[in-house]
Amino acid sequence: MASTEGLVPITRAFxxxxxxxxxxxxxxxxxxxLSSQLRTMATDLLTNHPPTTxxxxxxxxxxxxxxxxxxxxxxxxxxxxHIxxxxxxxxxxxxxxxxxxxSATDNVEFSIVxxxxxxxxxxxxxSLESFQIKNADHVFNTVMTYLPQDFRGTLLRQQRERSERNKQAEVDALVNSGGSIRDRYALLWKQxxxxxxQLAQLGSATGVYKTLVKYLVGVPEVLLDFTRQINDDDGPMEEQRHRYGPPLYSLTSMILSVRFFLSLSWARYGSKKLKREQLAVLEQAVDVYTMEFERFISFISGVFANSPFFIPADVAGAMEVRKNDDYKEISVPAGKTFEVILSVDSVNSYIAWDFSLVQGKINMDIGFSLEFANPTGEKILMLPYRRYESDQGNFCTLMAGSYKLIWDNxxxxxxxxxxxxxxxxxxPVAEPAQD
Structure with a gap:
C-alpha cells in the first residue's frame, strides 16, 4: 500500500x-x-429530398x-x-x-472502396475500445496502490469484476431483445x-458512513477527496477539456458527418445515386478521420498514463498561491506570541503555511501550533505545539470557522x-458535478 501522507488530489493549476x-x-x-464538404453534400440531399418522418x-x-x-x-x-x-x-x-x-463494374468498384x-x-x-479499457484499468490500479493490500483490496477487485459482469449482462440482454446500436450506447453511457x-457519493460520504469507509474499509482520506473533486465543473478535468477537448470535438463532428451523409444517401438512393466524386470525398474523409483519431488517442493515452492523481500538498498550495508569493516578516519579542487568523467558509479547504526564522547566527527555534474556534467560541487544538526553525505544511480543514496559527516565543x-x-x-473546488 503506497502512502498518501502529505498528498492531496491533483489540482487544475497543477x-x-x-x-x-x-x-x-x-x-x-x-x-x-472534409467535414464541411460532407455537410454540404448532406444539405443538398435534404434540400432536394426533404427529411422523412x-x-x-x-x-x-x-x-x-x-x-x-x-x-x-x-x-x-x-x-x-458513430463508428x-x-x-x-x-x-x-x-x-x-x-x-x-x-452493373457488375460499378458494383465491384464500390464494393472495394x-x-x-x-x-x-x-x-x-x-483502438478506441482498447484505449478505454486500458484507461479504466490504469485509474483503478493506481487507486488500488493506495489501498491496503489485504483481503479488503481483494474484495474491492472482486466487487468491481462482479459489477462489470452485471453491466455486460445488462447490455447483452438489450442486444438479444432487439435493441439498436443507439439503444446500446445510451445504456453504456448510463452505466x-x-x-x-458512485465515486462521487463515496467521496462525499459524511459522518458514521465516512468513518466506516475510511477506517474499516481502509480508504485514505485523500482518495475520498479525489473521488469527490475530480470531475467538478471547474476541477482538474475541466483543464483537460480546455486543452484537449477542441480537437476531439472536431473529430466527433467529422465521424458524425460521415455517418450523416451516408445514412441520408442510402435512404434516398433510389432517386439520388451516390456519385463517384461523392464516394471520393467519403473515402478521403474516412482516411483522414481514422488517421487523426488514432493519432489523438495515442497521444492522449500517453498523457493520461503519466499524469499523477496526487501531488504533495505544498506543491498544490504553491501553485494556487503563486500570484501572492510575497513573504511577510514580523518580529516576535521574547515571552510573546504572534497569531494569524484565517476565516474558512468551506470544509475540505487547505490551510497552507511556509515560515522560517531569519535572525542571527544562533540556532534558534520558535513554537508553532494551530487551533480552531467554532461559532460558539469553543477552541480545539488541531496541531499540537512544537518548536521549529522552519516549516512548510498544510492542514485540511474539517469544519468551517476560524483557524488561528500561533507562533510562540x-x-x-x-x-x-x-x-x-x-x-x-x-x-476546495466547487461541489461535484458529473463529467
Whole structure:
C-alpha cells in the first residue's frame, strides 16, 4: 500500500502546468475541410429530398445540428457509436437495393472502396475500445496502490469484476431483445455515469458512513477527496477539456458527418445515386478521420498514463498561491506570541503555511501550533505545539470557522525572533458535478 501522507488530489493549476509540457499537434486542416464538404453534400440531399418522418432520421438530423458533448469520455463513447453505425451502413447486406443492383463494374468498384472504409473504421474502433479499457484499468490500479493490500483490496477487485459482469449482462440482454446500436450506447453511457455517481457519493460520504469507509474499509482520506473533486465543473478535468477537448470535438463532428451523409444517401438512393466524386470525398474523409483519431488517442493515452492523481500538498498550495508569493516578516519579542487568523467558509479547504526564522547566527527555534474556534467560541487544538526553525505544511480543514496559527516565543527569555512567513487558505473546488 503506497502512502498518501502529505498528498492531496491533483489540482487544475497543477494539470495546467503539466499539460503545458504536452501540447497536441493541431489536427490536419483536411478535418474541417472534409467535414464541411460532407455537410454540404448532406444539405443538398435534404434540400432536394426533404427529411422523412422516420424517427431515426429525425434523431440523426437533430444530433447533426447539435454541438458535440463537452465531456471528454462522452465524446469517446459518441465516436464509438458513430463508428459502429457507419460500419453497419457499410455492410453489404445494409446497402440500398439500387446499389446492390448496379452493373457488375460499378458494383465491384464500390464494393472495394466501401470494404476498405469498413476495415479502416473497424481498426479505429478496436483502438478506441482498447484505449478505454486500458484507461479504466490504469485509474483503478493506481487507486488500488493506495489501498491496503489485504483481503479488503481483494474484495474491492472482486466487487468491481462482479459489477462489470452485471453491466455486460445488462447490455447483452438489450442486444438479444432487439435493441439498436443507439439503444446500446445510451445504456453504456448510463452505466458510465453510474460509475461516476458512485465515486462521487463515496467521496462525499459524511459522518458514521465516512468513518466506516475510511477506517474499516481502509480508504485514505485523500482518495475520498479525489473521488469527490475530480470531475467538478471547474476541477482538474475541466483543464483537460480546455486543452484537449477542441480537437476531439472536431473529430466527433467529422465521424458524425460521415455517418450523416451516408445514412441520408442510402435512404434516398433510389432517386439520388451516390456519385463517384461523392464516394471520393467519403473515402478521403474516412482516411483522414481514422488517421487523426488514432493519432489523438495515442497521444492522449500517453498523457493520461503519466499524469499523477496526487501531488504533495505544498506543491498544490504553491501553485494556487503563486500570484501572492510575497513573504511577510514580523518580529516576535521574547515571552510573546504572534497569531494569524484565517476565516474558512468551506470544509475540505487547505490551510497552507511556509515560515522560517531569519535572525542571527544562533540556532534558534520558535513554537508553532494551530487551533480552531467554532461559532460558539469553543477552541480545539488541531496541531499540537512544537518548536521549529522552519516549516512548510498544510492542514485540511474539517469544519468551517476560524483557524488561528500561533507562533510562540514564550519559551525565550532574551531573544526576539524574526519570523519570515506566508499563510494562505486554499478553498476546495466547487461541489461535484458529473463529467
Amino acid at each position: 494539470l495546467s502546468s503539466y499539460y503545458d509540457k504536452h501540447p497536441f499537434t493541431p489536427l490536419s486542416p483536411h478535418v474541417s475541410l 422516420h424517427p431515426e432520421e429525425t434523431t440523426l438530423i437533430n444530433e447533426a445540428n447539435t454541438q458535440p458533448p463537452h465531456k471528454i469520455d462522452e465524446n469517446m463513447w459518441k465516436n464509438r457509436e 459502429e453505425e457507419t460500419i453497419f451502413l457499410l455492410e453489404g447486406s445494409n446497402w440500398p437495393e439500387g446499389l446492390k443492383q448496379q 466501401l470494404g476498405k472504409l469498413q476495415d479502416k473504421l473497424r481498426h479505429t474502433l478496436k 458510465q455515469m453510474d460509475r461516476r455517481r 514564550t519559551h525565550s527569555t532574551f531573544f526576539r525572533k524574526v519570523l519570515r512567513y506566508k499563510v494562505d487558505c486554499i478553498p
